[in-house]
Amino acid sequence: MKSNTSRRNILQGFIVTAVVVGFDPVNRSWITSANAAQSFVNLPHLDGVIYTDDATRANAADDFGHLVYRLPKAVLKPGSIQDIVRIIQFARQNNLKIAARGQGHSCYGQALLEAGLVIDMSPLNKIHHLSADRVVVEAGVVWSQLLQATLKQQLTPPVLTDYIELSIGGTLSLGGIGGASHRYGVQVDNVLELQIVTGKGKLETCSPYQNCDLFEAVLAGLGQCGIIVRATIRLIKAFTNVRVFLLDYDNLDTFTHDQRLLIADERFNYVEGQVVSDTKGGWRYMLEAASFYTPPNQPDNTSLLASLSYTPGTEQIEDKSYFDFLNRLAESVAYLKSINIWSNPHPWINLFVPSTAVKQYVGKIVSTLTLADTGNGPILLYPVKTDRFKLPLFRTPNEPVVFLFAILRTAPLDDATVRKMLDENRKFFEKNRDLGGTRYPVDAIKFSDSDWKQQFGPVWGRLVSAKRRYDPDNLLTPGQGIF
Ligand SMILES: Cc1cc2nc3c(=O)[nH]c(=O)nc-3n(C[C@H](O)[C@H](O)[C@H](O)COP(=O)(O)OP(=O)(O)OC[C@H]3O[C@@H](n4cnc5c(N)ncnc54)[C@H](O)[C@@H]3O)c2cc1C
Incomplete structure (x- = not known):
């Protein structure tokens, strides 16, 4: 019954490969029905399928960052939660490393491993x-x-x-x-x-x-x-609808002052912001705030914009459905895919900067940054309140307000530029760390044992x-x- 299911699934996927039946702990290799003559440990019953073909493994060897490549020996597409229990027990007995893979959208190999088994979580989608x-x-x-x-x-x-x-x-x-x-x-x-x-x-x-x-x-x-x-x-x-406000600032201090004000009084449901390029090769700031509503109720624009110091006349105001607002990146992603940029390397850096250091730290970085340093990728800058964070391993600086500062770089297909961006990430990380900042570890920064200890600090x-x-x-x- 088990091998019928496995074979059927494999044929449906048009991958011509033999069914995995066990593991050889001496030669550290998976045994398929095609090479089952040698001795091996039998695989437990699985509702899903283990793949060892080149295409499936190659797909699990890469992520959104395209900066590291680690080839697993096998990929499990689980058919049930019990499959994960069984395969981890099997991995323990045979000393196999395991990595779960969601959508593989981290940047620096976080979901990858060399030689071991990747569990592709996407079939567990109920x-x-x-x-x-x-x-x-x-x-x-x-x-x-x-x-x-x-x-x-x-x-x-x-x-x-x-x-x-x-x-x-x-x-x-x-x-x-x-x-x-x-x-x-x-x-x-x-x-x-x-x-x-x-x-x-x-x-x-x-x-x-x-x-x-x-x-x-x-x-x-x-x-x-x-x-x-x-x-x-x-x-x-x-709510069913969203009114989005995009407000321009040419000054970092005024921009972050208004962002702090908005997260303190919570007049908007949503507050973010970006550092954006201006027409003269420099940078300006764009506050993105959104008010959620369900008609016939309507947001009151005047009170929402009261006492904000954006550049007058620059405001862009647009109404969207709630889903379209939350799904707003879909269009840009489709475009980037259509021009083959989505598959370029992404040496991202994502940091939490103490509010008291933002002016000095972000101001200095932005003053030296060029569009080539970001590859036209967005630069996010927005504050959050740390009293809302309850989980000890989510590490942010020890201040009531901290800023997410993320340079979401797209690199050209050129190793020297990628290396330069990664080196720069490390320098930016160190400077922020010295100011009491932390890293949001979805990104691409070389990290040592002592960096991890320092990142987790009191909860290490x-x-x-x-x-x-x-x-x-x-x-x-x-x-x-x-x-
Ligand atoms: C375009 C884009 C926009 C993004 N925007 C945001 C944002 O606004 N806010 C934000 O917070 N992040 C954002 N991210 C970062 C994103 O949250 C992380 O990269 C996240 O890891 C992606 O989820 P994933 O399913 O691709 O995880 P993967 O990259 O597949 O996995 C990430 C890590 O989690 C582990 N993992 C995966 N599944 C499980 C599981 N079931 N159990 C235990 N561990 C597991 C993996 O082994 C790996 O270590 C963005 C990323 C991209 C590419």
Whole structure:
């Protein structure tokens, strides 16, 4: 029965390959029905399929950054949560490294591994129970799929990332920040319960009230202690429409002053901002704020814009549906794909900068930056309130307000420029670290053991003991380079 299912799935995918039947722990190789003569350890029953063909492995060897390439020996497309339990137990017995892969949108090999087994989470894509204040989803679901389902009930997750084609497991292992974070924290702050397969191969349920230690070790835990297989996510009432305000500033101080004001009084539902190029080869600032509403109610533009010091007459105001607003990157991504730029290297840098250092730090960087340094990629700069962040492993500077500062670079296909950008990332990181800043580790910065210790600071010991407890053989997520 098992091998019939496997064979059928493989043929449906038009991949001509033999069925994996076991693993040879001596030669460290997967055994297929084609080379099953030698001795090997039998694979446990799986509802899904393990692939060892070149195309599937090559796909799992690369990510959105296109900066590192690590070829796994096999890829599991699980057919059930139990598959993940079984394969981790099997990996423990055979000393195999494991990495979960959501949508592979990290930049520096975070979901990659050399030689081991990648679990492609995308087949675990069911939305289970949707009720008035929560939804239970599998970790391979992408946020756009979840949002479409919740909006049918006029509900929404409180916080969404700028790009919503990311997996739930992927963003929950990092944090998940967006324009509503000044109100609701990051996505991990809106999780009510999780199902995890730990590095011991145990399926565990955890929440703030049950196995809290595991809950706190996994959310923003960079995949070190367990694989998220299901999440219960808080929902709130959704508005149908959004009024978007784009406001121009030519001065960093005024721009950040107004952003701080807006997140303090919470007059908007959504606040972000960008450093954008001006026509003279320099930079200006664009505040992006949005007010959510459901007609016949309408936002009051005058009171929303009161006491803001943007350049008069520059405001752009546009109404959109709630979904179109949250899905607004889809059009640009389709365009970048159509001109083959989306597949260029992405040496991104994503930092949290203490509010007190923003003027000095960001001001200095922006004064030296050119469009060539960003490859026309966006530069994000927006504040959030740290009292909204509840999870210990989501690391931000120790100030009430911190700024996300992200240079989302696109590099040309030229190794020297990529190296230069990566070196610059490291310099920018160090300067920010010396000012009390932290890194948001979705990006591409070379990190040493001591950098990780410093990044986790007072909770480093906690992460180490959670790792020992839940992944004692150190199987999980080597691509982060922490253990
Ligand atoms: C265009 C674009 C826009 C973005 N915008 C934002 C944004 O606005 N806000 C924001 O916060 N981030 C943003 N990001 C970063 C994004 O959140 C991370 O890159 C995230 O990791 C992507 O999710 P993914 O499904 O691709 O994860 P992957 O890259 O596949 O995985 C990321 C890490 O999580 C681990 N992992 C994956 N699934 C699981 C699981 N189920 N259990 C445990 N560990 C797992 C992986 O092993 C890896 O270490 C953006 C990225 C892109 C490319």
